[in-house]
Amino acid sequence: SYDLTQPVSVSVALGQTARITCGGNNIRSKNVHWYQQKPGQAPVVVIYRDSNRPSGISERFSGSKSGNTATLTISGAQAGDEADFYCQVWASSGASDVFGGGTKLTVL
């Protein structure tokens, strides 16, 4: 099975830049999507296809990919950005959608 590895937690000072990584074998060949989930709410896509931002999502959210790691970057972190973040890919070898283990973002 295909696995995506995320740090359990990331902390960032208010107004600074947070980076959340997502590692996976040959992830460079896959489209990576990122979701934000606030407590008690359903996930919302914040980045699709590696680096694209849906309408209505703040420009402070951006995505990139290098080697076997995809990264979600949150610039000028705000208290309202605190949430769990998940990466997701389609693993064609197993014909499966796969989610990472999730990262809890804390804004200090």
Next chain:
Amino acid sequence: QLQLQGSGPGLVKPSETLSLICTVSGGSISSSSYFWGWIRQPPGKALEWIGNIYYSGSTYYNPSLKSRVTISVDTSENQFSLKLTGVTAADTAVYYCARRSAAVADNWFDPWGQGTLVTVSS
């Protein structure tokens, strides 16, 4: 605006079958552009993909759940459903339904339903 609404029993006994329905409004489940998926989240844990279905009835399942899962679609009612057999406490979770593009490159889930908490307990 497309909306998904999950529904079903909030309490299921161990060894029995969990059954949920997702009703789609504001759009047609028969669109050739989308899959319809189920994702679950045990309390305090990560998201876990369960499976997807196309309006034609084609399905993809998580290999770890495949032996116990059936996803079906009812185009006349604009609904799709989930059945999970032989449940245990480990199946206690919030179950989400969501739309997913059928295009290979556009395989993200959006929008999501509000989630249905299902507890497995006697």
